[in-house]
Amino acid sequence: MKNDMIAMILAGGQGSRLGDLTKTMAKPAVSFGGKYRIIDFSLSNCSNSGIDTVGVVTQYQPLELNDHIGDGSYFDLDYKSGGVTILQPHLSLEGEKWFKGTAHAIHQNVGFIDSHDPEYVLILSGDHIYKMDYEKMLDYHKAKNAALTVAVIEVPMEEASRFGIMNVDNTERIIEFDEKPAVPKSNLASMGIYIFKWSLLKQYLKEAQAKDIDMSDFGKNIVPAYLNNGEHIFAYRFAGYWKDVGTISSLWEANMEFINPCHELNIRDRDWRIYSKNPIAPPQHITKQASVKNALIVDGCFINGKVAHSILSQNVKVGENSVIEDSVIMPNAVIGKNVILKRAIVGENAIIADNVEIIGGDEIEVVGHHDVIGVSEDEG
Amino acid sequence: MKANKICGILNLSENKEGLQPLTKNRPLAAMPFACRYRLVDFPLSNMTNAGINTIAMFLNENNRSLFDHIRSGKEWDLNTMYGGLFVFDERNADDFSQENYDNSLNFLTKSATEYVVIMGSKMICNIDLKTILQHHKQQEADITVVYKKITAPIEAGDHDDLSVFEMSPAGQILTNTVVGKDERIEAESSLSLEIYLLKQDLLLNLLKNYRETGRDFSLDAVMEQAVEHTNANGFEYTGYMRQIYSVNSYFEGNFDMLEGSNLSALFQENQKIHTKAKNEVPTFYAENSDIKDCLVANGCLLRGTAEHSLIFRNVVLEEGADIKNSMIMQGAKVGAGARLDYVIADKKSVIAPGIELIGTRENPIVVKKDEHMESSRKAEIG
Numbered sequence: 157m158k159n160d161m162i163a164m165i166l167a168g169g170q171g172s173r174l175g176d177l178t179k180t181m182a183k184p185a186v187s188f189g190g191k192y193r194i195i196d197f198s199l200s201n202c203s204n205s206g207i208d209t210v211g212v213v214t215q216y217q218p219l220e221l222n223d224h225i226g227d228g229s230y231f232d233l234d235y236k237s238g239g240v241t242i243l244q245p246h247l248s249l250e251g252e253k254w255f256k257g258t259a260h261a262i263h264q265n266v267g268f269i270d271s272h273d274p275e276y277v278l279i280l281s282g283d284h285i286y287k288m289d290y291e292k293m294l295d296y297h298k299a300k301n302a303a304l305t306v307a308v309i310e311v312p313m314e315e316a317s318r319f320g321i322m323n324v325d326n327t328e329r330i331i332e333f334d335e336k337p338a339v340p341k342s343n344l345a346s347m348g349i350y351i352f353k354w355s356l357l358k359q360y361l362k363e364a365q366a367k368d369i370d371m372s373d374f375g376k377n378i379v380p381a382y383l384n385n386g387e388h389i390f391a392y393r394f395a396g397y398w399k400d401v402g403t404i405s406s407l408w409e410a411n412m413e414f415i416n417p418c419h420e421l422n423i424r425d426r427d428w429r430i431y432s433k434n435p436i437a438p439p440q441h442i443t444k445q446a447s448v449k450n451a452l453i454v455d456g457c458f459i460n461g462k463v464a465h466s467i468l469s470q471n472v473k474v475g476e477n478s479v480i481e482d483s484v485i486m487p488n489a490v491i492g493k494n495v496i497l498k499r500a501i502v503g504e505n506a507i508i509a510d511n512v513e514i515i516g517g518d519e520i521e522v523v524g525h526h527d528v529i530g531v532s533e534d535e536g
Numbered sequence: 537m538k539a540n541k542i543c544g545i546l547n548l549s550e551n552k553e554g555l556q557p558l559t560k561n562r563p564l565a566a567m568p569f570a571c572r573y574r575l576v577d578f579p580l581s582n583m584t585n586a587g588i589n590t591i592a593m594f595l596n597e598n599n600r601s602l603f604d605h606i607r608s609g610k611e612w613d614l615n616t617m618y619g620g621l622f623v624f625d626e627r628n629a630d631d632f633s634q635e636n637y638d639n640s641l642n643f644l645t646k647s648a649t650e651y652v653v654i655m656g657s658k659m660i661c662n663i664d665l666k667t668i669l670q671h672h673k674q675q676e677a678d679i680t681v682v683y684k685k686i687t688a689p690i691e692a693g694d695h696d697d698l699s700v701f702e703m704s705p706a707g708q709i710l711t712n713t714v715v716g717k718d719e720r721i722e723a724e725s726s727l728s729l730e731i732y733l734l735k736q737d738l739l740l741n742l743l744k745n746y747r748e749t750g751r752d753f754s755l756d757a758v759m760e761q762a763v764e765h766t767n768a769n770g771f772e773y774t775g776y777m778r779q780i781y782s783v784n785s786y787f788e789g790n791f792d793m794l795e796g797s798n799l800s801a802l803f804q805e806n807q808k809i810h811t812k813a814k815n816e817v818p819t820f821y822a823e824n825s826d827i828k829d830c831l832v833a834n835g836c837l838l839r840g841t842a843e844h845s846l847i848f849r850n851v852v853l854e855e856g857a858d859i860k861n862s863m864i865m866q867g868a869k870v871g872a873g874a875r876l877d878y879v880i881a882d883k884k885s886v887i888a889p890g891i892e893l894i895g896t897r898e899n900p901i902v903v904k905k906d907e908h909m910e911s912s913r914k915a916e917i918g
Contacts, residue, residue: 447828
């Protein structure tokens with residue numbers, strides 16, 4: 157059966173600016189908002205947009221990601237044909253196929269894409285927090301009869317030089333692309349979301365390989381090549397919450413914003429659910445001496461201390477008299493007694509022993525996954 | 537291949553009258569428990585945790601809620617190529633009794649397992665069935681029955697019909713006495729959990745023999761008789777246990793879970809209790825909320841005050857709502873300023889703002905499923 161559009165999620169990036177949090181897992185696998193991992197947003201968008209075939213391209217530290225996605229059933233993407241397929245770099249007769257860039261990763265998976273014979277391919281990065289109906293974008297792409305449609309979002313002009321900026325004419329056709337321009341001509345930033353006519357993209361990739369031209373990156377190579385050849389590229393404007401959580405401070409900030417139940421993302425909207433793996437855990441146990449204010453808590457937590465303006469992921473334990481403020485605690489972390497945590501991110505399975513104080517300032521303190529901080533009195 | 541393998545029979549044709557009106561539209565096995573579970577999760581998880589992947593479910597009533605919960609059995613890894621979950625709905629049979637005998641004999645013959653374990657859902661426990669199999673083999677018993685030594689007496693009227701054993705020092709069951717609900721059960725009694733493990737061949741024979749007597753199909757009766765007429769052995773269970781037979785015992789069982797020791801005994805890490813996965817958002821605790829001594833599930837919006845209560849999935853507690861000693865079940869809404877003490881608010885019920893529902897521990901006020909409660913109520917004392 158011919159597929160209209162399949163999605164390819166690029167989830168191989170390390171996200172090195174997240175430091176300790178991406179030492180042992182790829183950025184899309186990093187915990188977010190208590191219950192989620194970053195990739196849940198793009199995967200759920202696919203599922204909600206009616207896309208039934210999704211390739212997740214992994215490379216860097218994929219264990220956590222593979223485990224999280226599983227057979228796709230948590231995302232309602234476990235179909236007999238299609239569904240979610242994890243695509244990893246592999247050896248072949250042509251040699252190693254480690255991905256050298258975003259477009260290169262797609263090139264190495266031509267076989268997978270062709271096996272689904274799509275008219276269009278949607279390229280996503282698995283590291284943004286947003287809700288988007290890709291079906292609407294496809295409708296737009298078709299209406300414009302575009303070779304490529306790039307989703308763009310208006311950013312404040314003073315920040316525009318941090319982004320890939322698309323300059324458009326009055327029909328929304330992209331006429332110029334400036335990667336991180338010193339003097340931006342517009343404030344339309346690329347969201348790294350592309351819809352390609354697959355046959356044309358494949359042709360570009362093949363020809364580049366034959367002529368040994370570097371076509372490894374969408375932003376650096378493909379988009380400029382399309383522009384040079386006069387292909388029709390259109391900008392698709394997205395309005396709504398969109399956040400790149402590429403740094404510790406942006407990850408922390410996005411989490412803090414997420415606590416507010418009136419948050420623009422509207423996570424409680426039943427018509428556009430964000431799916432995730434649902435772990436088995438007993439209910440949240442809030443003890444007699446606990447205090448929980450302005451916080452998001454997930455099943456499996458045991459809280460015997462004070463939690464304010466924070467997010468606690470599943471199975472987090474908080475001991476007696478401990479205080480947690482403005483912090484994000486990732487799954488299975490254990491916080492001892494009399495601990496003070498402020499403006500901090502605590503990684504998965506980390507252990508904070510009794511009486512430890514971790515107080516972040518302008519810079520958010522980070523405890524890595526599996527780190528053990530302080531020695532408990534029993535052992536000392 | 538069949539050596540040491542066990543299949544399971546979930547005997548869910550259970551008496552639920554004591555729990556009305558909560559059981560009006562659901563079997564006992566589908567009763568919600570501890571914020572995010574249902575009673576059937578316990579026997580089902582116990583079985584699958586022991587590697588049992590062929591399970592028959594015997595039912596006798598409206599089970600939509602139960603099927604909706606179990607679905608393909610995926611959560612218990614029962615959606616396998618071989619084995620899985622087999623449902624025998626006793627209501628639709630023309631000759632109810634004959635068909636049930638046939639079904640059970642068929643199931644047992646086909647399951648190709650050496651042993652069978654039988655459990656219901658009215659006794660909440662978390663038990664390691666592998667250890668029971670080991671014990672069973674060591675004792676060379678025909679049937680192993682699980683019991684618990686009760687530490688306090690159970691007063692007349694505080695229980696359903698229960699069985700009590702007398703055993704030899706080696707654990708052989710000498711007598712099996714049914715104690716009617718109007719009699720007291722003394723402390724130190726060995727109370728049957730009505731969990732049986734036996735060879736599949738033996739159960740086949742027992743069923744055939746029982747059928748020949750011309751009596752109606754009743755797995756309970758077959759097993760009761762078998763305990764008396766074969767070499768039956770007791771296995772002592774020492775973990776958390778509660779028998780659910782009335783609104784009150786149901787209420788108390790849920791509140792047991794507020795004790796950390798009960799909660800960790802029943803939901804122990806190495807014997808997980810599985811349940812239907814729901815895609816719920818994290819629970820939000822507002823700045824003005826005050827939640828203490830509570831169990832809470834995902835998906836809630838908590839703006840009010842709660843103490844010593846169980847808050848199930850997707851509950852909304854509006855500002856100024858004040859609940860104590862209550863169970864607020866899935867999707868229920870408690871309006872602003874409403875005051876609840878000793879209340880069971882069933883699924884999707886709505887408590888109007890400002891009203892007061894004051895029950896007592898012995899006589900909690902039940903708000904029915906989907907009911908909109910718009911006026912204050914007080915439990916009658918006595």
